[in-house]
Structures are given as C-alpha cells and as structure tokens.
Amino acid sequence: MTMKRKLYTSVTLLIGIVVMANLLAYEFRFRLDFTxxxxxxxxxxxxxxxxxxxxxxxxxxxxxxxxxxxxxxxxxxxxxxxxxxxxxxxxxxxxxxxxxxxxxxxxxxxxxxxxxxxxxxxxxxxxxxxxxxxxxxxxxxxxxxxxxxxxxxxxxxxxxxxxxxxKLTIARKPKIGFLQGHGEPALYEMPQLNQQLQILYDVQAVTFSDSTSVPADVATLAIIRPTDSIPANHLAKLDTFLGRGGRLAVALNRVDGNLQNGQGNEVTTGLEGWLAQRGIMVDAAFVIDAQCATIPIQQQQGFFMLQTNVSFPYLPILSTFANHPVSSGLEQVVMEFASPVRFTGDTTLRFTPLAFSSALSDTLPAPAFFQINKDWKQDDFKARNICVAAAVEGPMVAGGTPTKVVLVSDGDFIINGPPPMQGQQSQQRQVEPDNVNLLANAIDWLSDDTGLIELRTKGVTSRPIAELSDSAKVTIKYLNFLLPVVLAILYGIWRVRRNRKVRQQRMAENYDEVK
The missing domain is CATH 3.40.30.10 (Glutaredoxin)
Structure with missing residues (x-):
C-alpha cells in the first residue's frame, strides 16, 4: 500500500509540475520550439x-x-x-x-x-x-x-x-531589372514571380541600345529564357555590369522540345558561350529523370479515344537541393527540358550546385527524338544527382568587383505564359510555388541582405513520395502481403505452446494433490 501511495504521489507531483510550467510559459510567453x-x-x-x-x-x-x-x-x-x-x-x-x-x-x-x-x-x-x-x-x-x-x-x-x-516601412525599394529585346518573356507573362518580387523591390524592364545599358540604380539583372541571338555589344554591356559588382540571375534554355513532332533540339543564343568563358558550362543535353511529371496523350481504347497521363522523364521533378539560402527549404521544383550544369573555371570563383536530379536520372544529347509511349525501366537511368542549377561567386570579369551569379538551366520553369486576348480563354498556367520560390530566393540572395529569404519557404507542407526502384517496390509489396500472415502464424504457434505448457503444469499440480 505504501508503494502505491508513493507512486500516486509522484505521478500527481509530475502532473502538477507540467501544468504549472505550461501556465508560467503561457503567462510569460516562454516557449520551447521543437517544430x-x-x-x-x-x-x-x-x-x-x-x-x-x-x-x-x-x-x-x-x-x-x-x-x-x-x-x-x-x-x-x-x-x-x-x-x-x-x-x-x-x-x-x-x-x-x-x-x-x-x-x-x-x-x-x-x-x-x-x-x-x-x-x-x-x-x-x-x-x-x-x-x-x-x-x-x-x-x-x-x-x-x-x-x-x-x-x-x-x-x-x-x-x-x-x-x-x-514594405510599409521601407523608404526606397531596390530596383530589379529584367532584360528585354532578345525574345525574353514580358513581365506580365510571369505574374506569380512579379507579384512575389514587388513586395520588396521595384521591378522594371531593361532594354539595351547603342546608347543605353543597365541603369546605375539596378543592382540585380534577371535574364529569363532569351530565344533570339544576343549581339556581342550587348554581351559587352553585361561584362560592364558585372565588372561594377552587378548581380545576375539567369534562367537559360540550352535545349527545347516540341511534343507535336516529338523532337528536341539545341538552343543557341550566344549567352551560353558568354557563360562558358566564365567557366559556367550548360551542356546541350536533356536531363531525364524517373521522378518526373506527366503529359496527356490520346490512346485508343476499343472504339474510343481516351486521354491518359503518362510519365515523361524529360520533365524532371527536383526534390534534392543544397543547403544554401537560394535552395534551402524548397521541396519540389518542376523543370521543362533542363540541361546539366558544370563548372570549368579556376579557383578565383566559388561554384555551388543548388538543385539536382534524383538518384535515377541520366542525360541525352541534343538533338533527340521523344518516344512518348516508351515504357521506361530503371536501367534507362544510369546517372544520379545531376546539377541543373548553381550559384557562382567571385570576380566574373578580370579586374572587376567580386559579384554573384545564379544560373538555372531551364528558362520556362517560371513562365506562366501570355495573358488572354479579349474574348479568348486564358493561356496562362499556374507554376509550382517552389518554382517561384527558387527564382525569388535567387533574386533575394543577390539583392537583399536582410535575411527574409530564409522565411519564404518556412512552413511548407509538401512531402513528395520518394521514387523507389523496381526491386524495392516488389519487396515492399510482398512484405505487406506476407508479414501479417507470418505474424499471425507465429502468434498462433506461441499461443499453442503456451497453452500446452499451462495444461501440463495444471496436470502436474493435480497429480501431486491426488498423490
């Protein structure tokens, strides 16, 4: 009885301490954050x-x-x-x-x-x-x-x-420029990104001419998916901009695909060669990934044509990111015809890979022909963790001020598309939230030193299921099926042996009493 009383007393005291600690923490706003x-x-x-x-x-x-x-x-x-x-x-x-x-x-x-x-x-x-x-x-x-x-x-x-x-208290917003004039999308074609950036920045278009370059009050310039050739004198203006410490965010298409004719081809604008001179190589190849998005196709089902979604490895879903302010906290970015990124520069520059393909991925050189109905196997993916986005820090121009550059090897991943014409349906699409976060984080890291970049992805809840190999899927399948049966059999054997032992003990006790 004494032991029970001590136990009850200890439990009561423990509960009282916990309740009192919570009351004090609530009153004085003291909390421990274990989230x-x-x-x-x-x-x-x-x-x-x-x-x-x-x-x-x-x-x-x-x-x-x-x-x-x-x-x-x-x-x-x-x-x-x-x-x-x-x-x-x-x-x-x-x-x-x-x-x-x-x-x-x-x-x-x-x-x-x-x-x-x-x-x-x-x-x-x-x-x-x-x-x-x-x-x-x-x-x-x-x-x-x-x-x-x-x-x-x-x-x-x-x-x-x-x-x-x-936004309410800031006296003057930093200016962010988006280069135009080489087939780049207009700002209204990226409304999700534009809305995100306008919270902290004054976003404006920048167009080069013989007499103009990047305005002096623009600290960061973004180049998004140019489709036309960039003249040499415009590239020289970028040199001048980087030489004075300007920051650069680039989303570049090195390859492009056409699902109508099933072909993928190399894209050349001159920007890729300009980057290569600084040791940033974007290969003219497609990254394919078993962890990918789907595309709708028409398939014959009896007398009917039905639309079904099939996995298309040329649209990788990225879920592996570096612990870096640009990519930390991201969970899922969907790319379209991304290319591998590698560094060939010297030690004066610091190269940091930011985003990678999955453990089941590979590259295919351009030009390529898409097999839409292909049944992709694990053996089709012989590489892993291919870099598709990177950050580079250091002097990008000889004798220039150290600066920063962020490169993403897909120019379409952030573009919503043109707004609808009057009387027509909208052609704009919704891009993934983390697609927006990736480029907005990059511009924040290039432009803003307040640390708010770390908060944009705080509280995200997406938890994509990891891609498993075929052998792992088979193992889990049979484990789910057989394990409950095996456990039930083992439990039955244990019950039989236990009951037999109890019966034998009772028989022995009855025998001793009769004797």
Missing part, C-alpha cells in the same frame, strides 16, 4: 524589422468562427505569431481579430479591402454543407496599408507578416 524548421521562432531578419519600427503597426485579422479544426489551427497559429510580433516589438505591433460573418455590412467592408471569402466544406449532423470563410488580414502603418488576402493554413506566416511590414 521542424523552428516554425514559431522569429528570425533575426524579423526581429531587426520590428526593432526599427518608428510608429505603431496595427494588424486586423479577419477570421471566421466555427471553422473545421484544421482551418481553426491556422487562426491559432496566426494569433501565436502576432503575439510574438507584439512581444518582440515592445508593443509597437497591435492586433485584433474580427469575424466578418456577423453582418453583411462588415462583409462588404472587408471585401473592399481586398479580402474575399473562400468556400469550405463543413460537416454538421452527418451532412456536408458549404460555408463562406474569411482568412485574411490588413496591416496599417501610418496612412499606408497592406493586405494579406488569404492566409493559407500551413503557409509561411512569418514571411507574409514580416514582408508586409517591411
């Missing part, structure tokens, strides 16, 4: 922004009530983040939560601010009904206001808040 990526710990970049506030910032969070648990968690996470912001800013950040669903006038007021409701499914009394839900916020600083129209559950909330506050 992956330290999701609830404010970064140095955010703390620096909050420390520099000269005026109060008011955050009004518009969240509906009585939401499903997984969406309600987003409200709690956002509130916890605001509490941290208020604490770190020493009261300069104030916030309130408002339920717009209380009356129609309030819904109209919220809509005028740019926050639109989303329709969610709610289960009530064994029935599923749709409910208008608000998950947005406004940030006010002086007479300026920023809007977060939708707070995605599980998204990078710290980045959304920190960048909105910085």
């Amino acid at each position: 992956e990526g330290r999701q609830y710990t404010l970064s140095k970049a955010t703390r620096d922004i909050l420390a520099g506030l000269d005026e109060p910032v008011t955050v009004r969070a518009y969240f509906s009530e009585n939401l499903p648990a997984h969406i309600q968690k987003a409200r709690k996470d956002f509130q916890d983040m605001l509490v941290e912001f208020a604490s770190r800013s020493r009261g300069q950040v104030m916030f309130e939560f408002i339920n717009p669903n209380t009356d129609e006038a309030k819904e109209q007021e919220v809509a005028q601010k740019g926050i639109r409701p989303v329709m969610i499914n709610v289960r009530e009394r064994d029935q599923v009904k749709q409910q208008r839900a608000y998950l947005g916020a406004t940030i006010d600083y002086g007479d300026k206001q920023e809007v977060i129209p939708f707070i995605q559950p599980g998204a990078a909330m710290e980045y959304a808040l920190a960048t909105s506050i910085k």
Whole structure:
C-alpha cells in the first residue's frame, strides 16, 4: 500500500509540475520550439524589422468562427505569431481579430479591402454543407496599408507578416531589372514571380541600345529564357555590369522540345558561350529523370479515344537541393527540358550546385527524338544527382568587383505564359510555388541582405513520395502481403505452446494433490 501511495504521489507531483510550467510559459510567453524548421521562432531578419519600427503597426485579422479544426489551427497559429510580433516589438505591433460573418455590412467592408471569402466544406449532423470563410488580414502603418488576402493554413506566416511590414516601412525599394529585346518573356507573362518580387523591390524592364545599358540604380539583372541571338555589344554591356559588382540571375534554355513532332533540339543564343568563358558550362543535353511529371496523350481504347497521363522523364521533378539560402527549404521544383550544369573555371570563383536530379536520372544529347509511349525501366537511368542549377561567386570579369551569379538551366520553369486576348480563354498556367520560390530566393540572395529569404519557404507542407526502384517496390509489396500472415502464424504457434505448457503444469499440480 505504501508503494502505491508513493507512486500516486509522484505521478500527481509530475502532473502538477507540467501544468504549472505550461501556465508560467503561457503567462510569460516562454516557449520551447521543437517544430521542424523552428516554425514559431522569429528570425533575426524579423526581429531587426520590428526593432526599427518608428510608429505603431496595427494588424486586423479577419477570421471566421466555427471553422473545421484544421482551418481553426491556422487562426491559432496566426494569433501565436502576432503575439510574438507584439512581444518582440515592445508593443509597437497591435492586433485584433474580427469575424466578418456577423453582418453583411462588415462583409462588404472587408471585401473592399481586398479580402474575399473562400468556400469550405463543413460537416454538421452527418451532412456536408458549404460555408463562406474569411482568412485574411490588413496591416496599417501610418496612412499606408497592406493586405494579406488569404492566409493559407500551413503557409509561411512569418514571411507574409514580416514582408508586409517591411514594405510599409521601407523608404526606397531596390530596383530589379529584367532584360528585354532578345525574345525574353514580358513581365506580365510571369505574374506569380512579379507579384512575389514587388513586395520588396521595384521591378522594371531593361532594354539595351547603342546608347543605353543597365541603369546605375539596378543592382540585380534577371535574364529569363532569351530565344533570339544576343549581339556581342550587348554581351559587352553585361561584362560592364558585372565588372561594377552587378548581380545576375539567369534562367537559360540550352535545349527545347516540341511534343507535336516529338523532337528536341539545341538552343543557341550566344549567352551560353558568354557563360562558358566564365567557366559556367550548360551542356546541350536533356536531363531525364524517373521522378518526373506527366503529359496527356490520346490512346485508343476499343472504339474510343481516351486521354491518359503518362510519365515523361524529360520533365524532371527536383526534390534534392543544397543547403544554401537560394535552395534551402524548397521541396519540389518542376523543370521543362533542363540541361546539366558544370563548372570549368579556376579557383578565383566559388561554384555551388543548388538543385539536382534524383538518384535515377541520366542525360541525352541534343538533338533527340521523344518516344512518348516508351515504357521506361530503371536501367534507362544510369546517372544520379545531376546539377541543373548553381550559384557562382567571385570576380566574373578580370579586374572587376567580386559579384554573384545564379544560373538555372531551364528558362520556362517560371513562365506562366501570355495573358488572354479579349474574348479568348486564358493561356496562362499556374507554376509550382517552389518554382517561384527558387527564382525569388535567387533574386533575394543577390539583392537583399536582410535575411527574409530564409522565411519564404518556412512552413511548407509538401512531402513528395520518394521514387523507389523496381526491386524495392516488389519487396515492399510482398512484405505487406506476407508479414501479417507470418505474424499471425507465429502468434498462433506461441499461443499453442503456451497453452500446452499451462495444461501440463495444471496436470502436474493435480497429480501431486491426488498423490
């Protein structure tokens, strides 16, 4: 009895200590963050922004009530983040939560601010009904206001808040130039990237002429998928730009494919030769990968033509990234006809591979003919972890200022396409969020030293399934089938032996009693 009392006393004391520790932590906002990526710990970049506030910032969070648990968690996470912001800013950040669903006038007021409701499914009394839900916020600083129209559950909330506050408080945005005039897409053909960059930068087009080059106030220049030849005098202007310490982001097509005729060919603009002179080689070859996207094809099924999706290794899905500010936190980037990147320069430059193909990949030289219906086997992929994106640091021009260059060997991975013409359907597509993050991170790393780059991918939830070999798939298949049967048989044998032993012990005891 004494041992039981001691056990109960110890358990009661332990529970009391845990409860008291939680109460004290909640009262004094002391928490230990054990989440992956330290999701609830404010970064140095955010703390620096909050420390520099000269005026109060008011955050009004518009969240509906009585939401499903997984969406309600987003409200709690956002509130916890605001509490941290208020604490770190020493009261300069104030916030309130408002339920717009209380009356129609309030819904109209919220809509005028740019926050639109989303329709969610709610289960009530064994029935599923749709409910208008608000998950947005406004940030006010002086007479300026920023809007977060939708707070995605599980998204990078710290980045959304920190960048909105910085956008309101920054006096002058750095300028980012996008080179035009050689077949590059216009800014309106990259709306997802443009929207991301305009938070912190002044984005503008840059066109070369005999009398103009890169403006002096442009610190970073982006060259996205040129399709026409770049004249030598324009390449010389790039030399001048890099020589004065300008930063360069390049998304280059070295090969291109046409699914209509099933052919892939080499692309030459002159930019690849200019990069090769600096030791950055982009080979005229296709990267093929067993971990890839699919394309729709028409197949005959009896009397009907049906559209089915087939894997197309020329569209690799990248999930292996370097631990670098440009690529850290990325989980899935989809490429289109990417090429291998390698370094042939000297030790004055530092070459850092950023993104790689999977462990089942290979390269095919251009020109190539696509076999759309080919049944790809594991033996078709004899290479692994081929570099398709890289960063280079150092003096790119003899006697010039050290600079930075980021190269991605696919120029189409970030392009949405042209907007619709009047009366026509949209030709724009949605690109993967991490496609946008990759190039936005690159431009941040080249242009911005605040550290906000680390927050953009904080809180991502994508977890793609790793590609398995054929032998591993067979092993797992039979293991799933046979293991429960084997365990049941072993358990039955153990039960039989145990019951036999118990029966023998009872018979021996009865025999001794009779004797």
